[in-house]
Structures are given as C-alpha cells and as structure tokens.
Amino acid sequence: MINIKEYIAPESIEKAYEVLMSRSNNLILGGCGFIKLDCKSIDTAIDLCNLSLDYIIENEKEILIGADTSLRELEINNIIKNYCGGVISSGVSYIGGVQLRNMARVGASVFSRYGFSDLLPPLLVLEARVRLYRGGIINLKEFLDKEYERDILLEIILPKKEGVAVFDCLRKTSGDFSIINGAMFKGKDGDYKIAIGSRPERAKLAVKASEALKDGINIDRALDMAAKELDFGTNIRGSKEYREDMCRVLVKRMYDRVGDYCDR
Template sequence: MVTIKEYIAPKTIEEAYELLIARKNNLILGGCGFIKIGSRNINTAIDLCNLSLDYIVENEEEILIGADTTLRQLEINNIIKNHCGGAISQGVSYIVGVQFRNMARVGASVFSRYGFSDLLPSLLVLDAKVRLYKGGVMDLKDFLEKKYEKDILLEVILPKKDGIAVYDCLRKSSGDLPIINGAMFKGNNCEYVIAIGSRPQRAKLAEKSMEALEYGASIDKVADMVVDELHFGTNMRGSREYREEMCKVLIKRMHDKVGGYHDR
C-alpha cells in the first residue's frame, strides 16, 4: 500500500528541489507506473507537471528530451523514430500497452535505473547524456554507475550520430518484463556500441567486446566475450545460464540487423 501525505506541483525547478531535499521520504512523481509494486509512505509527492519539461526538440548537434515526456511520445515522435533507425521508439513499444506508455515518463524511467528498462539499452548505445539540476550534464553510462543522490533529472541529451541502431529483447509474452534485452549501434565508420540489460541488473556497455568487434573478431567470439565481460544473474524470469545463452543469440541477431555478418 502506498500512502501520500501531501501532493505539491511546484512552479519552479528550484522550489521542486527544495521540497525534494526537505525530508528523506519526499519523492518526485513520474508516471507512477511502478509505484504500487512496493509498500511505502511518502510525505510529500512532488509533481513536475508545471515545469515545462514535456518536449522533444532538435538542433544542429543534439536531440533534447524533457524529463516529463511520456514513453508514448518517444514511440511516435518522428524525430525519435528517424534517429539512427528508430531503436529508441522500437524499444519502448514493447512496454506493457499504450495506456501505460501514455503515463510513464522518461525522467522516471531513466532516473530510477530499472534493471528491466527497455529504454536504457538504446540510450546507452546512442551515447546519451543526462542533465541533472544539481549534478549538471554527465554521460548516461556514468550516471548509471553513480551512487544514488537526491537530484532532479531535467532532460536526456542525444548527440546526433551517423549510423544505425537496433533494439532486441526476449520476453515470455507481449507486455511482460524482458528476460534479457539489448541494443547495438553500428556507425558509418564501422564502429560498434553494444549494451545489454535485464541481466537482471541494469543495462551496461560491453566495452571490451565491442572493441574486439571493431578490430575484426567474429561475432561468435564477440558473443562469448560479452557473456564473460558482463555479470548475469538469476531471478523469477530466468536463470543465469539461460540469460547467458540468450545473450549470445541477441548479439548475433542484432549484428545481422545492423548489417553485419557472422560465421555460419
């Protein structure tokens, strides 16, 4: 059961931050999609709906995604759909249903660093950055490894890149959480970026493995390297051994989709 003592929708980001740090159990609300998973008491629930953080805009160098943007907007927005093959739009399209994606927010999905996130792998391979109110701008991969601190995510920054990215996953049924997922980017100069998530830990780059792929290692060898490089675990959706084998399948499948090849 979730109980909320007070609800406030501040008019400024400064006010929102002051409310957030005022008490330990004050909380920023996102779309509240997973708030009922646990039982908690929230003193002050802070809604960012009045802060104009609902946007997807592009300039010559970047695409900016406001923290209050919904996952449904990511799915259907033409800027996102046309960016590097539409991997971000493809990834979020797997999440539950349209009604849920109309509520779930980008900021909550990223800041919560869910291990099962269908959004994080695609953002990672596209070199996304995050802009925090206090923490400033940092690479998403660094943010995911950073110790939790109270802050407010303002926007996600996507640098424009030349290449194609794909998202892929394995799940028991449509709308279920992924057993394992991942994304791969191939640049126009044949550089590769690989991220695997739902291990069941949060998404992470396989940096040694993607470097080996760039230097001509076979995709079969690279798939084995990814399993050795990243840690896999067991939960109710799958065992460590199963995830390791399915990770190899995802790696080869994504490699084919971005225009690669592997030994038959």
C-alpha cells in the first residue's frame, strides 16, 4: 500500500527540486503506473504536470523528449515512428494496454531504471542521453551504471543517426512483463549496438558482441559472446539458464531483421 501525506504540483523546476530535497521521503510522481509494485509512505508527492515537460521536438541534430511525455505518445508520434525504423514506438507498444501507456511517463520509466523496462534497450542502442536538473547531460549508459542520486530527470536526448534499430522480446502473454527483451542498432557504416534487458536486471549493452559483429565475426560466435558477457538471473518469470539461451535467440532474430532492413 502507498500512503501519500501531501501532494503538490509546483510551478517551477526549482521549487520541485527544493521540495524533493527537503525530506528523504519526498518523491517525484510519474504516471504512477507501477507505483503499487512497492509499499512505502511518501511525505510529499511532487507532480511535474505544471512544468511543460510534455513534448517531442525535432531539430537538425537531435530529438528531445520531455520527461512528462506519455509512453502512448512515444508509440503514436510520427517523429518517433520514423526514427531509426520506429524501434522506440515498437518497444513501448508491448507495455500493458493503451490505458497504462497513456498514464506511464518517459521520465519515470527511465529514472526508475526498471529491470523489466521495454524502453531502456532501444534507448541504449540509440546512444540516448538524459538531462538531469542537477546532474546535467550524461549518457544513458553512464546514468544506468551510476549509484542512485536524488535528482529530477527533465528530458531524453536522441541523436540523429543513420541506420535502423529493432526491438524484440519474449513474454508469456501480451501485456505481461518481458521474460527477456532486447534491441539492436545497425548503422550505415556497419556499426552495431546490442542491448539486452529484463535479465531480470536493467538493460545493458553487450559491448563485446556488438564490436564482434562490426568486425565481421561469425554471427554464431557473436551470439555466444553476448550470452557470456552479460549476467542473467532467476525470478518467477524465468530461470538464469533459460534467459541465457533466449538471449542467443533474440540476438539472432534481431540480427536477421536489421540485415533485411539495410538490404532494402
């Protein structure tokens, strides 16, 4: 059960940060789609709805996604659907139902670093960056590897890239959490990026396997490299051994798909 003592919707990011830091039990609210996964008491719940962070803006070099943008908007927005094969739109389309995607927010999904997130693998292979109020702009990979620090995520920054990316996952039923998920990017220069998530830990890049594919290593060897360089665990959705085997399956399926795209 979640117990919220006070709710506020500040008119400025400075005020939101001030309230956040005033007590250890104060918390930024996202769409609250997964808040019932935990049991806690919140002194002050801080809603960012008045800070104009609901946007998707494209410029010559980047696509900017505000933290208060819904996952549903990522799914249907034409800028995102046309970006690198629509991998982000594809990834979030698996998350729950339309009602949940209308509630869930980009900032909460990324800042919470959920292990089961279907959004993190595509963002990782696309070399996304995050803009934090106090922490500034850092690579998503660095952000995920860092120890948790209290801050406010303002936006996601996607670099314009020439290439295509795909998302894939395994789940028991439509709308369920992924047993394992992943994304792969292939650039026009032959560069590869592979990320595997729901291990059941948060998504992580398979760096050695990615470099091996770029260097022309046989795909079968690359599959083994990806499965061995990443750590897998067991939970109620699947065993460590199953996830390790399915990692090979996902990487091969994604490899075949990006090859098809780039050959068109």
